[in-house]
Amino acid sequence: MKARLMNGAGNRFILADLRDASIPVQIPAETVRSWARQHAFDQLLVLARSETADAYMRIWNADGDEVGACGNGTRAAAWALMEETGDKTASLDTMGGRLEGVRAGPLSVSVDMGPPRLDWQSIPLARPMDTVTLDYAAEADGIRIESPGAVNMGNPHAVFFIRDVESLPVAKLGREVELDPLFPEKVNVGFAQIYDAEHIRLRVWERGAGLTAACGTGACAALVAAHRRGLAARHASIMADGGELFVEWREHDNHVILTGPVEDEGEITLSL
Incomplete structure (x- = not known):
């Protein structure tokens, strides 16, 4: 499987684009941990098809646990999508909700993380x-x-x-x-x-x-x-x-x- 190694301010990710997969790809926790040992990343980001956004992004920490949000990872994934389309914006659905990225420069991205939850x-x-x-x-x-x-x-x-x-x-x-x-x-x-x-x-x-x-x-x-x-x-x-x-x-x-x-x-x- 081809993927890209990326980082945002040193926060390292593997970004795998599986939007063409006919069925959702299951990635066991041990596989994530093995990849993390090989490539020393913080999060694995996997793009899947979305009916309502440019992609649906799933996120795993290096220990194999799936999580709901990753700010720098969202910026990296949005940049990759904008490079592909030539657009200045990209939308990503996640477990934590819809996130919108905007190009802020050649290698800079802003992402709207939504409102903080405080209770x-x-x-x-x-x-x-x-x-x-x-x-x-x-x-x-x-x-x-x-x-x-x-x-x-x-x-x-x-x-x-x-x-x-x-x-x-x-x-x-x-x-x-x-x-x-x-x-x-x-x-x-x-x-x-x-x-x-x-x-x-x-x-x-x-x-x-x-x-x-x-x-x-x-x-x-x-x-x-x-x-x-x-x-x-x-x-x-x-x-x-x-x-x-x-x-x-x-x-x-x-x-x-x-x-x-x-x-x-x-x-x-x-x-x-």
Whole structure:
């Protein structure tokens, strides 16, 4: 099976186009894990036929779990579709809902991630809690972090606000928080350092993928959580390990817009 290796701000994907398949292709979790070991990607993106959009996109994390949303992956898939059609827009149906991509430059795409989900049932959490500031803490190597904000951007996020993100044992803390019973579907864990109202440093531990160079839904969640806490404006530059993303939480329709770079690393062959 032919596929493309792509990345968005260093967040790596395999994009497989199976719109011509006569029946839906089933991809076992172990197959996804095997491909991840071979190609070191964060998510597998598979395009299938859609009656209502340019394609239906299914998303698997590197551990083989299927998930509902991937912001940078959506940007990469939208770019590939726009390259194919020559259009300036592309639509993708996903488990998390309809997503619309717009060309923002030769190798840049904006995607409308829709409105954030903010009530505790939608994160989801195991019990009622104020999602602006969760009554929750975690500790690793003697370092304690607490009171994250919680946001669902098609998948669940807990965002901790940190004075110096570079000094944290991010992997140990991320693994602990991801698997905490408070988060019944596990959770993506963001570690955000606020430089000023429009500049945020962010590292993300992705459920099922581990520490990632960038996370699109994580960047969206960080901006939303920071604004709700009075720490950021409604738009900001998010500095991830792999590059810069731009996020705007629009006031007029409550939608979150994610913009950033896309890179096509070339074609690969996968064995089903």
